[in-house]
Amino acid sequence: MAPPWVEELHFHQLNIPVTIHQTVSVTPSRPIPVKHGDSLYLSNLDDMIGARVFTPTIYFYQSDNLKFCQKPVMETLRDALASVLVPYYPFSGRLRETKNGKLEVFFGPEQGALMVEAQSEMALAELGDLAAPNPAWTPLIFKFPNEEQYKVLDMPLLIAQVTHFRCGSFSLGLRLCHCICDGLGAMQFLGAWAATAKTGLMVITPEPCWDRELFRPCNPPMVKFPHTEFMRIEEGSNLTMTLWQAKPIQKCYRISREFQTWLKTLAQPYDNPACSTFDAMAAHIWRSWVKALDVRPSDYMLRLTFSVNARQKLNAPLKDGFYGNVVCVPCVTSTVSELVDGQLPETTRLVREARLSVSEKYLRSTVDYVEVERPRRLEFGGKLTITQWTRFSIYKSADFGWGTPLYAGPIDLTPTPQVCVLLPEGKADSSCSMIVCICLPESAAQKFKHNLFMMNSTDENENTSTKLS
Template sequence: MAPRVFCVRRSKPQLILPESETQRDVVQVSDIDDQGSLRVQVAVLMAYKVNEEMRGIMDPVEEIKRGLGKALVFYHPLAGRIIEGQNKKLVVFCFDEKRVWFVPAKANVELDELGVESLHPPCPHLNKLLHHVPDSTGITERPLLHIQLTRFTCGGFVLAIRFNHTMMDSQGLVQFLNSVAELGHGGATAPSILPVWERDFLKSRPTPRITCTHREFEESDESKTAVFHGKSVDVEKLLKNLRWLFGETLVFGMLILKRSFTFGSRELQAIKDQCLENCTTFEALTACLWKCRTAALNPHPAATVKLTFLVNVRERLQGGTYELNRGYYGNTFVSVAAATTAELLCKNPVAYAAELIREAKNNVNEDYVKSVADLMVLKGRPKWSVLRNLLIADNTRLGLDEVDFGWGRPMFGGVVSVSYGVGYLVPHKRMEDINKGVLVALALPPIVMGKFQNEIREMIGGHK
């Protein structure tokens, strides 16, 4: 019997307002929120199996809608609108248009028929599981949260959320969602962690000054090319030029392959064994990805290649001038880059790359955070460079896979989109493993993707 075609029937979009009157004001985001590369909307999914104890007792649509209305009283800026002011500065208007888009939907299959693996990035069902509101792709004058809850015939459901990254990072989103759970199913009258705005702490200094090196914003030398079969071809430069000529959607849609790879305990340990004893899993894995991706792209040996990653600064600011309150839900990370030549990266053991990553990470302190904020103001809010740069976004410890609305923890929780130049790390647990592993999502040209997979196999086998 042929499997059923997965279909979703959406109800009319609803606007969720704060349950009671909230403050009418205008607030600014911080300059760490207002980084050029954060002016995007990010999609996440959380998939929940049926909970027989809840069947017929609670409706996830009504429970989560109720929790949202209560939580928005405390998180009222999330129901506002962003506009761009002077010098590209983003401000949040919290007046009469306080609302969040919410779309109930029903699927025609059981969640197990769909398969939890199909929800991993790159999720092929995203367009069905997350309603695209017309004219909502920008970040200004648009709802800051879009939510779709899709119920499956088995009683399970998928909660899909698209949020404006300038308002909060994934850690802030988890804090908000936990509040929705506490105020909805949990029956609390206030969140256990009260939200705090306090965006002034991460704004630029009165006299902005760039006091640190920020290589992640520097464009690489485009004059050096890769060599394939005796011909000079720079894969990344070629993609950049095609993107300019034909548009990002056409070029990346046709020429880029999106894949995810899982690293369990065995694979992670095999990589760590090739690094120093005190090397963390993050340092070892990102070093492996950086080296293998660079080898697959085969840039000119003398070309500078970079690995950009995000560092959460909450702990690094503790005890300092800009210590953040526990309830702060804005963006609390800065980017930092490790850099070397392609030749040194590919010829040296993976421990070399891991050490560069650690050194870069150790440069992040209070002064570095303020230097990033000042750079945004002085340089017109630049974006991270793409050419010969791999950005790693680590979502493995944020808790999206632990948010419980009353149906238990999700089968999967994490980002579901993949884009060129970014490596997403998502928590993943294999049946045979006691501890969580990591799922890595990447996008590369097809030929390069094949070479990357071969490099990874050799790395795990200990040959590189």
Template structure:
């Protein structure tokens, strides 16, 4: 039986902004009253009111410090806690609370109460914990021990951010993050975490200045939502790594057949979608059409190059959906499936423009979740892999973007120094897992040959 290691939480507290001067407040009877900041149309999508969980492991080997820093680098939790307070001055909505007005719309009350912060210690080294590698549902240290416990008496969906820093005996540490998707998309959350890291490294201000500007996001006429359908699925976890050689071979095949280039993301989506489709067909799941959905950054389309758009940290994405006959997806070469994915991406600008004027019969943000659909989330370009608190970038980032009603594949990176793409899935039920695993492994084994 594999040894389990103990984690002890040593401190729990709210971290308010280290200065309250920028936090907006109205005045009523000569007393400050917190301002409630309006969220954008996308922020207020009901499906985004959920928690996003992730673990970020830092082995500490990349630290460069002078004599004055020797004491500082021994206490990563203290360093991150202090930096968080500074970052909350710039990103003051993260220190507030979500509230619902009389019309049922969610906003952010800029109360300055702070983010919940937990300090903890593990009784082992990160190496003994395998840098959190392996099945994220069965780690040597359970994820529940490395993620912060909620604030007693506070609904977890009312506080934008809670964080835990767990120090290991080797000098490394793990940052456990829980945030509410309503306040930021992946790029926005990554931008905020990099601001904390900038302060932790001693910078006088974040490299990217934050921009709220939720009014820049289009506010189209309300469209009908599809009938809600949340069918609970008994999904199984499977992870596989695709090397750069695997991906490069498909990119070359695609270029040879079309004369156009494709990205590593396109290849990983195509391989995963095709492997899953083949597994469903071979196991007798008779779907005429299958779908894949992913979420494209639309800052360049929705914010129209507005001043400060580069620092925008709200939700600014559009769901891209590709639909194809299951027989076609299953029988094509991978480059052919890449073309289906890229054709869907090519429609992005037109679809966003149409959505902005209410041109769809149903709201495209109100998604339906059925077993014939695969949802893909890409964590490689959000900024988390570059966040450096002074100990170098993370050796490993483990996202937990899984829901029991949603067949999901998360694209990340394997632990350093390994290169390539890690595909972490909970997208098939037990009957379809063996064939899905074989299909993914067959690509991983043969693509580089």
């Protein structure tokens, strides 16, 4: 029997006991080009309200690959981190606000990255299938006692927890401050740290480049687009209340390349320009999610936002080693009724147009909008945000000498239940399937699955009903 085109992934309900043995501050192993009291400029792309977060990721490694290690895991990682913090010295600083509320990196005494060593009496096999992110893995990521959500000021900008399991395997739980790097920048840093750990020698390719001043605002600022993505919209629907009060659960689905290809054909807009796989998937997920949540009233205006890497949109190319934020967040709007009762190709067209609207002018306008408005809170009204990780080399970048991880990616989306993440399938998969990870109330989960699998489509039932599970 052929493998299913779309498959729900289930994860274990776990309680992972973790004992912390030590916390260590890691500082650059050699002098860096700043002194105590110095500061570094952050662009408004680094300082968007959505970037004022830590991005948690986890990596699992098998004990079989540790047989020939010369040094303990913690020591290997710590020594390599101290080395790469020389060229990546901003990670050893802290964030502070200036008078107008803008962030900057500053350098003072007793700073540095933070490494934590922990032990669990569980074996890695007891965690179950590592194909999909599991909120139960949260103890494998270090948080300070009583740490406030979204706290980034005066925090280590890199926090790493090494957790040893009973079987000899281990996990590396990372928290990187999004203000310092976007997804591609994080992969660049992670790759340098991993290659340095693997070889025992400093491996920095490409040479990291700060250059955040390239994105200074105009004087005076010139906002040329409405930037609906940032606007405060009063929640006039049942969407946000349904999600946040119902304690949503995390759901994950494996989407095969065959389904993606088929969906792309089905979702192709009626005009000529072709849509991308992302356009089709984003439109389909958005419609499926809103239908499942039974959003009311029907004339309420919804928003779909997603991240677009704007590097290729710039007239003057950035240096290869630039690792700051070069991300725009275009926004698609639609009423509930237009989205639910309309045709998938029309929704796909809206997503495609928003994606293609990102230009250098749009990016510069974003910079100036943040300069003028300086949004201070995340806005959730009527919004779903889709983040695409499928193009990140997260598995390849995380080979520290113990092979590629069994799983690499996020853990828990439930603290931000209006975010959906598209993840690459694990290292063993070469079929270009993806994992869709999204949050839903229990009452809406079955309906979302029904919509996502397209069980309501007559053509779908005739052609693919045996390929859904």
